[in-house]
Amino acid sequence: MQHEIQRLFDFPYYQLEKFNLEKAFTTKYNGKWESISSKEYVEKANTISRGLLRLGVQPNDKIAVISTNNRTEWNICDIGILQTGAQNVPIYPTISKEDYQYVLNHSEATYCFVSDQGILEKLNQIKGDTKLKEVYTFDEIEGEKNWNEILELGKDQSNQSEVEDRKNDVTSESLATLIYTSGTTGRPKGVMLSHGNIVSNVITSETRVPLVKGKEKGLSFLPVCHIFERMILYLYQYCGVSIYFAESIEQLSENAKEVKPHVMTAVPRLYEKIYDKIYAKGADLSGIKKKLFFWAIELGLKYKPYGANGWWYEKQLGVARKLIFSKWQEALGGELKLMVSGSAALQPRLTQIFAAAGMPVMEGYGLTETSPVVSVNDMNNGGFRVGTVGKIIGGVEVKIAENGEILVKGPNIMQGYYKDAEKTAEVLKDGYFHTGDKGEISEDGFLKITGRTKEMFKTSGGKYIVPPLLEGELKQSRFIEQVMVVGEGEKMPGALIQPNFEFLREWAKRHDINIEDNKELVCSEIVIKRIQEEVDLCNAKFGKWEQIKRFELTANEWSIDGGELTPTMKMKRKIIKDIYADLYDKIYNC
Numbered sequence: 001m002q003h004e005i006q007r008l009f010d011f012p013y014y015q016l017e018k019f020n021l022e023k024a025f026t027t028k029y030n031g032k033w034e035s036i037s038s039k040e041y042v043e044k045a046n047t048i049s050r051g052l053l054r055l056g057v058q059p060n061d062k063i064a065v066i067s068t069n070n071r072t073e074w075n076i077c078d079i080g081i082l083q084t085g086a087q088n089v090p091i092y093p094t095i096s097k098e099d100y101q102y103v104l105n106h107s108e109a110t111y112c113f114v115s116d117q118g119i120l121e122k123l124n125q126i127k128g129d130t131k132l133k134e135v136y137t138f139d140e141i142e143g144e145k146n147w148n149e150i151l152e153l154g155k156d157q158s159n160q161s162e163v164e165d166r167k168n169d170v171t172s173e174s175l176a177t178l179i180y181t182s183g184t185t186g187r188p189k190g191v192m193l194s195h196g197n198i199v200s201n202v203i204t205s206e207t208r209v210p211l212v213k214g215k216e217k218g219l220s221f222l223p224v225c226h227i228f229e230r231m232i233l234y235l236y237q238y239c240g241v242s243i244y245f246a247e248s249i250e251q252l253s254e255n256a257k258e259v260k261p262h263v264m265t266a267v268p269r270l271y272e273k274i275y276d277k278i279y280a281k282g283a284d285l286s287g288i289k290k291k292l293f294f295w296a297i298e299l300g301l302k303y304k305p306y307g308a309n310g311w312w313y314e315k316q317l318g319v320a321r322k323l324i325f326s327k328w329q330e331a332l333g334g335e336l337k338l339m340v341s342g343s344a345a346l347q348p349r350l351t352q353i354f355a356a357a358g359m360p361v362m363e364g365y366g367l368t369e370t371s372p373v374v375s376v377n378d379m380n381n382g383g384f385r386v387g388t389v390g391k392i393i394g395g396v397e398v399k400i401a402e403n404g405e406i407l408v409k410g411p412n413i414m415q416g417y418y419k420d421a422e423k424t425a426e427v428l429k430d431g432y433f434h435t436g437d438k439g440e441i442s443e444d445g446f447l448k449i450t451g452r453t454k455e456m457f458k459t460s461g462g463k464y465i466v467p468p469l470l471e472g473e474l475k476q477s478r479f480i481e482q483v484m485v486v487g488e489g490e491k492m493p494g495a496l497i498q499p500n501f502e503f504l505r506e507w508a509k510r511h512d513i514n515i516e517d518n519k520e521l522v523c524s525e526i527v528i529k530r531i532q533e534e535v536d537l538c539n540a541k542f543g544k545w546e547q548i549k550r551f552e553l554t555a556n557e558w559s560i561d562g563g564e565l566t567p568t569m570k571m572k573r574k575i576i577k578d579i580y581a582d583l584y585d586k587i588y589n590c
Contacts, residue, residue: 011202048079249270265341360384396408398447405434
């Protein structure tokens with residue numbers, strides 16, 4: 001009898017019954033790929049559950065997991081924790097130790113699993129100010145408790161019946177996890193997601209995945225503490241996809257060549273970086289090779305799905321794929337059928353160029369509070385449209401409020417914010433979750449994101465500005481890595497721009513400009529003049545009141561560690577404005 005899926009821990013049993021994979025999860029340790037089967041996955045998860053029961057873990061206890069990289073152990077612990085009726089509290093590894101302390105105390109976590117020495121050192125600085133009873137490491141660290149101790153504790157199967165009782169007490173309505181949003185302002189909020197929230201999202205999203213079940217390989221590297229990648233991992237398990245964990249984003253290409261994945265997920269910033277590296281290599285070519293490369297790029301930027309450009313375009317595209325785009329494929333293993341993008345807006349040019357290259361990126365939309373998928377593009381049945389986030393998934397209802405805000409209703413909507421009824425009531429009204437995003441739905445059902453309600457502002461002249469629209473257009477320039485449009489209450493819009501320093505240095509060399517230092521680059525009149533050209537190109541697409549009148553370049557690269565970006569690469573607008581207060585002042589007071 002097929003295993004009915006109502007709780008997250010039902011997915012491994014379903015996979016075991018349906019596919020019984022030899023390689024369910026594969027992680028690289030000390031330069032060697034090591035796999036576990038579906039059977040080992042289930043057995044180890046049960047062993048963890050038995051060990052946790054012997055530690056005295058009770059239903060609704062909170063257990064934190066912090067891992068620098070995605071790895072097999074995370075998933076085993078996830079299922080092991082959930083089977084006891086406890087909740088998994090994943091924490092971003094890159095947040096500050098103060099935020100560690102806040103999340104651990106707010107969730108009242110009693111145990112914590114950490115991946116490595118770096119995480120442990122940060123955690124140890126605040127552990128004494130939390131309710132943690134014990135910390136267990138995945139890596140072997142001398143003098144520290146290791147997760148193998150819990151596996152050893154759970155070896156004796158005599159309390160497996162107690163594990164089964166605990167499992168039976170968990171329903172689809174039971175709380176499964178607290179996910180603390182990285183937050184662009186203020187303290188993170190603990191999003192309460194039930195088993196049913198995430199399960200419904202997995203099962204409904206599966207209809208949009210064109211994979212051969214039980215036969216495909218997926219490469220995972222986005223943080224599994226984020227609901228996007230976590231849901232994808234459950235989806236892979238449901239579809240019998242063998243999951244490989246990349247060592248890091250830096251080693252993604254190398255790992256992809258080794259693994260030869262059929263599917264992977266990423267955030268737009270990563271697709272931008274992949275494209276920029278490919279473009280830079282093409283720019284270094286010469287003669288006919290260079291001409292062919294840029295002919296293919298130009299062709300790709302005109303791409304329309306389903307042969308809409310006609311037979312002659314498709315004929316040329318076939319040649320471009322054979323001569324040029326096949327090499328792009330090879331750089332990521334050569335067998336990619338599908339890439340998925342989430343977390344932020346993907347530039348249409350990237351959607352077009354990757355689809356033209358035979359590696360379509362299916363952009364979707366969702367939030368932590370929606371488990372996360374609300375809509376997603378799909379190559380099947382005419383469900384792919386450039387510049388949109390696809391059609392709404394089954395069972396989910398979306399309506400657009402009078403002010404343009406996207407409202408969502410369905411089985412994927414969170415239970416609320418943990419210990420915060422006031423903030424919950426602000427966003428959950430009449431059964432609808434108020435996303436804070438603005439959008440529109442076409443007559444044939446495609447959702448398009450047009451901005452954030454909270455990010456809109458008025459200039460002193462009373463004109464509305466929608467920063468994400470301007471920022472999206474500006475970031476299409478290869479000279480611009482990050483940009484934040486400012487000007488609330490000011491006479492005009494301005495922009496703080498972090499140049500793409502890697503590209504800028506290559507450009508400077510080609511133009512015999514001998515400047516390597518970032519500070520010198522952003523002060524160079526030639527550089528400023530060149531970026532002004534990019535800003536002018538953008539301005540031409542907007543009304544006069546919306547156009548960027550002045551900008552300043554930052555010498556720092558915006559980063560998670562620097563405080564400008566959240567762990568999901570979103571801008572912390574208030575913090576960026578504070579960090580670069582001097583540049584803001586130059587825009588408006590010089």
